[in-house]
Amino acid sequence: MTAAQSMAGRRRLSQAELDMIITAHEKFVTGKQGGKRASLRFMNLSGLDMSFRNLIDADLAGSVLDGCRMVRTKLDRASLFGADLRQADLRQAVLIRADLRGACLRGANLSQADLTQADFREGQIAIPHPRKGLDVVRHETRNGEVDEVNFSGATLDGSQFAGVSAFKADFSDCSMRGAKLAGANLKEANLSGAILDGADVKGANLEGANFTGAVMSGVDTSTARVHGATLGGALVGSSPAAVGKAQELYQRCLDNQVWCQTGGKSGTPARLDGEDLRPLGDRLKGLRMTALSAKGACLVGLDLSGAQLQGANLQNADLRAVNLRGADLRGAKLTGANLTKADLRQVILSPLPLGPDRQTPANLGSARLRYTMLQSADLSEAVFDGADLRGSDFTGARLSRTSFRDCDVGQAHGLDFGQTAG
Numbered sequence: 011m012t013a014a015q016s017m018a019g020r021r022r023l024s025q026a027e028l029d030m031i032i033t034a035h036e037k038f039v040t041g042k043q044g045g046k047r048a049s050l051r052f053m054n055l056s057g058l059d060m061s062f063r064n065l066i067d068a069d070l071a072g073s074v075l076d077g078c079r080m081v082r083t084k085l086d087r088a089s090l091f092g093a094d095l096r097q098a099d100l101r102q103a104v105l106i107r108a109d110l111r112g113a114c115l116r117g118a119n120l121s122q123a124d125l126t127q128a129d130f131r132e133g134q135i136a137i138p139h140p141r142k143g144l145d146v147v148r149h150e151t152r153n154g155e156v157d158e159v160n161f162s163g164a165t166l167d168g169s170q171f172a173g174v175s176a177f178k179a180d181f182s183d184c185s186m187r188g189a190k191l192a193g194a195n196l197k198e199a200n201l202s203g204a205i206l207d208g209a210d211v212k213g214a215n216l217e218g219a220n221f222t223g224a225v226m227s228g229v230d231t232s233t234a235r236v237h238g239a240t241l242g243g244a245l246v247g248s249s250p251a252a253v254g255k256a257q258e259l260y261q262r263c264l265d266n267q268v269w270c271q272t273g274g275k276s277g278t279p280a281r282l283d284g285e286d287l288r289p290l291g292d293r294l295k296g297l298r299m300t301a302l303s304a305k306g307a308c309l310v311g312l313d314l315s316g317a318q319l320q321g322a323n324l325q326n327a328d329l330r331a332v333n334l335r336g337a338d339l340r341g342a343k344l345t346g347a348n349l350t351k352a353d354l355r356q357v358i359l360s361p362l363p364l365g366p367d368r369q370t371p372a373n374l375g376s377a378r379l380r381y382t383m384l385q386s387a388d389l390s391e392a393v394f395d396g397a398d399l400r401g402s403d404f405t406g407a408r409l410s411r412t413s414f415r416d417c418d419v420g421q422a423h424g425l426d427f428g429q430t431a432g
Contacts, residue, residue: 130154163381256289
């Protein structure tokens with residue numbers, strides 16, 4: 011379908027008209043007087059700006075939104091069924107459970123968008139008559155199309171991509187846990203660093219796709235086409251040996267907690283260097299593990315929220331998608347660690363006091379913190395020198411005397427370097 015055909019029979023809205031409709035919708039969503047749910051079906055909205063607006067539950071089915079700016083727009087459960095979103099800017103938009111069946115997103119930018127349980131599958135699209143418009147409609151079944159879309163750093167957990175064309179799409183560093191990709195065309199797609207735990211790729215075309223460093227636990231590629239795919243360095247499921255060792259490793263962590271509770275009289279700090287800790291799941295949540303050593307260990311996806319990890323050595327550890335929310339990491343060593351898509355909200359990474367005049371800062375030098383959540387974290391005096399901070403969010407973080415020498419801060423949010431001098 012050409013752009014001219016997609017415009018046919020659709021009413022063109024001005025920016026002012028659209029703003030009025032969205033304002034009424036925002037009142038509707040928040041229960042204020044004068045509110046009215048936005049019905050923007052079969053409209054021509056190309057090139058308009060809806061950034062930072064609230065369009066939760068809005069109906070945009072069949073509309074033309076090509077080239078629209080929708081940065082950080084809230085579109086939870088919105089109907090974008092059959093919409094034309096080519097070249098649209100949806101960076102950091104929230105599209106949880108959005109209906110994108112039959113939508114065309116070719117060339118759109120959905121970097122860091124939240125598309126949890128979004129539906130991209132085929133849909134039956136109403137095509138208006140070129141002259142008679144919506145009075146004469148023919149129906150056409152169309153697959154969802156996300157060719158060459160930028161999904162880098164997006165969250166696509168549980169999303170529906172069955173039968174969708176995603177040729178040359180960029181899924182790098184995405185979270186795609188449990189995504190349904192059966193029969194999808196992912197030829198030459200970039201899935202480097204993507205977290206695909208439990209994704210369904212039955213019958214998918216993965217030819218020439220890049221899975222370098224992807225997390226592929228529970229992913230069965232036996233019926234997929236993988237000719238020319240780069241699977242080197244992909245992290246597969248835990249080995250039977252690692253699963254069998256899980257209880258012993260958990261006991262070491264419990265001994266570490268006893269050591270903390272008794273002031274060192276009983277127990278001992280855990281040594282977990284190089285171990286695969288994924289079979290422990292959420293059992294380490296809230297544990298006291300001061301001085302733990304897990305250099306080079308695999309902790310991908312673990313729940314460590316509220317854990318006490320003061321002075322812990324996590325150098326070169328794989329901490330992708332780990333939940334460290336509210337954890338105490340004062341003085342921790344995280345140099346070279348991979349914290350991509352990790353949750354470090356409200357984490358404490360300030361210095362660890364060692365005596366009256368001694369303290370050791372938290373060190374994240376050369377760590378990878380792509381798309382990491384650091385909102386409201388205490389990062390006072392922490393060292394991030396040489397770290398990759400692209401797409402990370404520091405909104406509300408405490409940055410007093412924090413060191414950011416030689417960091418890559420492209421698309422990072424909430425970084426106020428004026429604070430660091432405090």
